[in-house]
Amino acid sequence: MTTPDLAGFASLLADRTRAGFCLALLDGRAWTVSELARQGGVAASTATEHVHRLVAGGLLVEQRQGRHRYVRLRDTDTAALIEAMAQAAPKIRVPVRGLADDRRGQALAYARTCYDHLAGALGVTIARAMTRHEFVTWTDGPALTDRGSDWLAELGVVLPAPSRRPPLRGCLDWTERVEHLGGAIGAALCAQAKADGWVTPIGTGRALALTSRGRAVLEPWDAVP
Amino acid sequence: MTTPDLAGFASLLADRTRAGFCLALLDGRAWTVSELARQGGVAASTATEHVHRLVAGGLLVEQRQGRHRYVRLRDTDTAALIEAMAQAAPKIRVPVRGLADDRRGQALAYARTCYDHLAGALGVTIARAMTRHEFVTWTDGPALTDRGSDWLAELGVVLPAPSRRPPLRGCLDWTERVEHLGGAIGAALCAQAKADGWVTPIGTGRALALTSRGRAVLEPWDAVP
DNA sequence: GGTACGCTTCGGCGCCGGCCGAACCGTCGC
């Protein structure tokens, strides 16, 4: 009889350190082994072993470059699955090991990315503003209205071509506990936010700070936290 | 800093036996501890401990009835998450421990349920037939056509009232490796299949056998395997 | 009441896996 190796798959994420790696990698960037080691507060040798297991398990893909080895999440489906699991998991307080600086950066950030779209306080506020202005309707999941489409165009967001990926996806935010907007359009909005300097990265994590330019763009729509 | 206890959650499913319990429970039924113990090939005491962990972790809910203790998956969201994880997990062959009878029953079954809708060979064949007859379209996910709605009514399927649950959901079958139909409508179809005697349960698992009545109903639509 | 049975608790065993430091390898820069 054939059965999915659910236990083996779950084992990949059943370790505090490996889970931490995957949550960090939800920012969609490629991290080096030593960055992950520092972030997780473990020795480089330990991080190496964990990364090996995650790659072997198909959760991560690697990309070697000189003496560096970058790893990232396999694809958006993988990221979505990890997010869904993180949502399902109850929240607990964990003692912080490792870099205080990065942590402080994250804690003070106005926003963060969630794989490839905006999340955190900013992501949630934008989602709420778009709902209030009827740029998005929520019958049967989030959908962009014509007014919403115009608004995005006005902001310079390039709408994605139709693809297998759902254009707009509600994504329960595990720090804010409310929904923000993912999907292809969410990613396009985030891309524009970065490209046009509405936000700027803080540290090496997925933390972002809202810039004055971002504030100027979004404030007319009450879309700043 | 607050972080989701992803590792703790994943640990629940990171054990072969517990994962097996959850996959068995995907049939949506409530199982007793001893049924699960037999299914998983472990002692009752071991099964008790596993069930405790799964209940404490919020994956299962229990329902005591006399000297029996029934457990079932918490809700459809939980079931969907487990299914998604099972899809993501690579398939492997596992040696069979435990009851040969149940296994044989499952192996020969024409169909099985997948949480609360039809899956296996029958589920897949019905989904294909509905597609062929244009009862379902697949642009941007599965959607019921007017003709599909008429067809279901003709079969006596009571369409569900709109709810938070998506009416129709494509669900990749982990034994057949193709899609079958879940969601509220998929569940309604399955309910009618059971109520009207198209299928009959085999053993204590989620295995089903197609009845002659079921064959008579579905054959005109080429919807039998 | 007595017996059967489903379930639970407990003690003990064995193994798996996460951790580290030390040594080593390959790349980069001087």
Added chain:
DNA sequence: GCGACGGTTCGGCCGGCGCCGAAGCGTACC
């Protein structure tokens, strides 16, 4: 060539956890 550094391999330690059987508890049935 040589040192610095990112990454890897290896051996060893230790704790956690999954397993069992035995004993105990409560319900159901006669």
